Amino acid sequence: MPRVTNCPTSLTVYLEPGQSSQIVTWNEPIFTDNIQLVQLNKSKEPGELFQAGYHEVVYTGQDAAGNLAKCQFTIHVTSLSFAKDNASPITKVFELNLIIFKFYF
Numbered sequence: 001m002p003r004v005t006n007c008p009t010s011l012t013v014y015l016e017p018g019q020s021s022q023i024v025t026w027n028e029p030i031f032t033d034n035i036q037l038v039q040l041n042k043s044k045e046p047g048e049l050f051q052a053g054y055h056e057v058v059y060t061g062q063d064a065a066g067n068l069a070k071c072q073f074t075i076h077v078t079s080l081s082f083a084k085d086n087a088s089p090i091t092k093v094f095e096l097n098l099i100i101f102k103f104y105f
Contacts, residue, residue: 002033002061002069010074013050021051022077029071031061038064050077 007029013022025046031037039062044055059071 001065001067002031002037002063004059004061004069004071005030005032007059007071008057008073010076012076012078014078014080015052016080021049023047024050024075024077026057029059031059031069033061033063033067036064037061044075050075052077052079 008026043058055075
C-alpha cells in the first residue's frame with residue numbers, strides 16, 4: 001500500500017503591487033510503497049507561475065496492486081493590499097486610547 005510523507009500544508013502567497021502572478025515553489029511529497037510505485041501524478045509543478053486565486057494541488061501515487069495514496073493542498077495567491085490593515089489612523093488612535101484607558105482602571 002503506498003504511503004505519502006512530507007505533504008505540504010496549504011499556503012498563501014502575496015503578490016507585490018503591479019503583479020498579477022507569482023512563481024510558487026514547495027517541497028514535493030515523498031511516496032513510498034512496500035512493493036513498487038508504478039505511477040505518480042501531480043496536478044501542478046513546483047516553480048510554476050500561479051495567477052491570483054485559489055489553486056488546488058493534488059499528488060497521487062499508485063502501486064502495482066492499484067492502491068492509491070494522495071496528497072492535497074491549496075495555494076492561495078492574493079494581492080498584498082488585502083493583507084494590509086485598512087483602519088484609519090484616527091480609529092487606530094482611538095483603539096490605542098481604549099487599551100491604555102483599560103490599564104489605568
